[in-house]
Amino acid sequence: DGGITQSPKYLFRKEGQNVTLSCEQNLNHDAMYWYRQDPGQGLRLIYYSQIVNDFQKGDIAEGYSVSREKKESFPLTVTSAQKNPTAFYLCASSSLAGLGDTQYFGPGTRLTVL
Amino acid sequence: DQQVKQNSPSLSVQEGRISILNCDYTNSMFDYFLWYKKYPAEGPTFLISISSIKDKNEDGRFTVFLNKSAKHLSLHIVPSQPGDSAVYFCAASAYSGAGSYQLTFGKGTKLSVIP
Numbered sequence: 001d002g003g004i005t006q007s008p009k010y011l012f013r014k015e016g017q018n019v020t021l022s023c024e025q026n027l028n029h030d031a032m033y034w035y036r037q038d039p040g041q042g043l044r045l046i047y048y049s050q051i052v053n054d055f056q057k058g059d060i061a062e063g064y065s066v067s068r069e070k071k072e073s074f075p076l077t078v079t080s081a082q083k084n085p086t087a088f089y090l091c092a093s094s095s096l097a098g099l100g101d102t103q104y105f106g107p108g109t110r111l112t113v114l
Numbered sequence: 115d116q117q118v119k120q121n122s123p124s125l126s127v128q129e130g131r132i133s134i135l136n137c138d139y140t141n142s143m144f145d146y147f148l149w150y151k152k153y154p155a156e157g158p159t160f161l162i163s164i165s166s167i168k169d170k171n172e173d174g175r176f177t178v179f180l181n182k183s184a185k186h187l188s189l190h191i192v193p194s195q196p197g198d199s200a201v202y203f204c205a206a207s208a209y210s211g212a213g214s215y216q217l218t219f220g221k222g223t224k225l226s227v228i229p
Contacts, residue, residue, distance in 0.1 A: 004157075042118070042203060042219035043158070058216075090157050096215075102148060103217060105157035 003027070004106035006091050011111045013078075013085075021076045021109045023091030032074035033092040033103060036060065043090060049074055050096065078111060085113045117141045118206050120220035128228050133191040135223050137204030140185065144206035148217070149178060149189045152201045161202075162189070194227045201225070 004025045013019045025032065031050045035043040035058075045058030049068040063082025068074050074093075078085045088110050092103040119138045127133045135149075145166040150158035164171040164178045164187070171178050177190045191198055204220040 006157075040123075040221065042221040043217075044219075045216065048216070088155070092157075094215075102160055102163060104160060105150075107157045108155065110155065 004091060004093055004104060006089075006106040006109050008109060009107065011109055013111070013113050015113055016080045018080060019078050019085075019111065021078065021089055021091075021111070023074045023076065023106060024072055025074075025091075025093045025106075026072060027093055027095075027104065028071075029093035029104075030071070030096045031094045032068070033094075034058075034064070034066065034074070034076045035090045035092065037088045037090060037108075046076065046089075085111060087111060115140075116220075117144075118204055118218045118220040120202075120204055120223045122223050123221070124224040124226070126226045126228060127194045129196060130193045133189075133194045133198065133225055133227070135189040135191075135202050135204075135225065137187045137189075137220055138185060139187075139206050141206070141208060141218070142185070143208040144218075145209070146207040146215070147178070147180060147187050148205045148207070149176075150203045150205060151198075152203060152222070158203055191225075194225075196227045196229050199225055199227045 007022045033048040034046040047066040049055035065077045090108045091106045094103045148163040149161040151161050152158040162173050162176045164180050180187045201222040201224045203222045205217045207215045210216045
């Protein structure tokens with residue numbers, strides 16, 4: 001049963017703490033992405049990775065870090081430097097097999113910083 | 115500067131009628147367009163896509179139309195069902211180099227289908 005899993009579904013952290021969000025896919029996709037969604041907003045790209053051990057900043061990378069040590073995994077760390085970390089975080093993946101880029105999303109993690 | 119715009123934040127339609135969701139874009143480099151459906155607190159689900167070489171793509175009750183000269187696309191749902199009630203995101207893809215495509219999303223339109 002292929003898909004993208006994100007854990008946990010809900011996460012609470014105190015201000016000033018780093019927190020890592022998990023994203024795993026078993027679709028054998030090359031590319032993985034992290035987005036953030038805020039109320040009334042579209043999805044904004046934080047980081048993306050096309051290949052293991054390589055990743056690029058998206059539109060709003062400040063205050064975030066990622067790693068891509070395995071093809072299946074792309075964890076996102078929300079650091080204390082991120083000024084407004086409370087949001088809904090979405091991970092996606094795609095195959096990069098041809099023209100266009102259909103991305104498939106995980107269920108998301110709601111992060112609340114208290 | 116918003117490159118993908120969904121100007122209607124919300125839309126209400128009677129069950130059984132047609133729902134038409136609209137999307138405009140400004141970047142002429144976009145060559146692939148997608149629609150996603152999203153329920154609250156869930157990830158977006160891919161619905162349908164269209165390449166810029168086509169002007170129409172159909173999948174069951176869902177049809178996407180692309181008007182390149184107007185930089186406009188629309189999603190038609192016929193007939194609308196209460197289960198279609200969700201937020202619909204329009205997304206556009208452009209090649210960003212080294213085999214990579216990036217998606218740019220609109221802000222979404224909340225569709226409510228009234229029984």
